[in-house]
Amino acid sequence: MRLYISGDTLAYDGLDEITDHFPAADLAVLHLGGTRLPGGFVVTMDGVQGAELARRLDPRLVLPVHYGDYTVMRSPPSAFLAEADAIGLGDRIVHCGHGEHVRVPVDAGAAPEAY
Template sequence: MRGSLQFIGNATALIRYNGFTLLTDPNFLHRGQRAYLGYGMSSRRLADPAVAIEDLPALDAVVLSHMHGDHWDRVARRGLDRDTPIITTTMAARKLRRRGFRRSVGLEEWEQYELRGRGGSIMITALPAKHAPGLVEALLPPVIGTMLEFCNPYERVELRLHISGDTLLDRRLDAIPRRFPEIDLALVHLGGTKLLGSLLVTMDGEQGASWVDLIHPRTVVPVHYDDYTVFSSSLNDFRHHIAQAGLADRVVYLERGETRELAPHHLVRHH
């Protein structure tokens, strides 16, 4: 098996490919615990993660879209090895280095960072994302999407995996498919997160379907949709709009804890 993708919960996934092991947006709070979102706002977790932090394998890196309590929590801060590289925004990297994660790497949009190993390399590119409408965006932590390009030892790309990060559908995302017209797999952050009761700060089902149409990945795995009380848009909302858009054949739905095989240019849909 070349690799695998395991959905742990919220936006947390374990990606293994060509000998590398990456973790996305580590969120290991348990059901009933609260994630803190700044300005006195918090949200209660509704489901346990499928894997405990102490049961994770050794990690080559963490890919962190932004510094919010449902993406980087107190369990991750205490439980992760402080020598693990954390690839994230420049603001989050500064905070993490101050907290002892000395190998944190901050990327601006389109900047790249390469991990090298015996099985090849991973080129990580920071991509545009927009976490809130208008001026409110300045009040939330900066966020990036990421492209992970897994290359074999001969530097040929075998797998392009895109992580949307917490974003709304926005014109600045138009550049992603121009830069990366062939994306094998995408993890899309959904949920229709609402802050202050009405302010939408992540894509709902309708925006998510439009995002799939724009980014045009071969396969999509939805994440970040029902773990917290701030989510307003269910997975069924996404299913409905994906079907309306004629894109249902692109989507693979993973249960928490479920693992699918990753092969070159391919997510295996069934065991």
């Protein structure tokens, strides 16, 4: 399983280097939420940025995480899901809510399974 884990980052052109060195990730775990700290400083991707990064990385599956964990998060998961659908990535999203678990198979033909 080849993973990409974004951590708290923002989408920017420098991230394109990832696919140059590590193409075809099986799963991209994207930390979202559009976190805004006092003064307007943004430290996590919002829905639009997350979908754009997913498009650039072109992983087999995408797992959005870290949204809604703090009161400073301004972008709900619905914003990411709508944008991912709009750019044709909706069928790649792995849905796993807070406190839930999901198994992501290595086999490209198998679907993720909640447990």
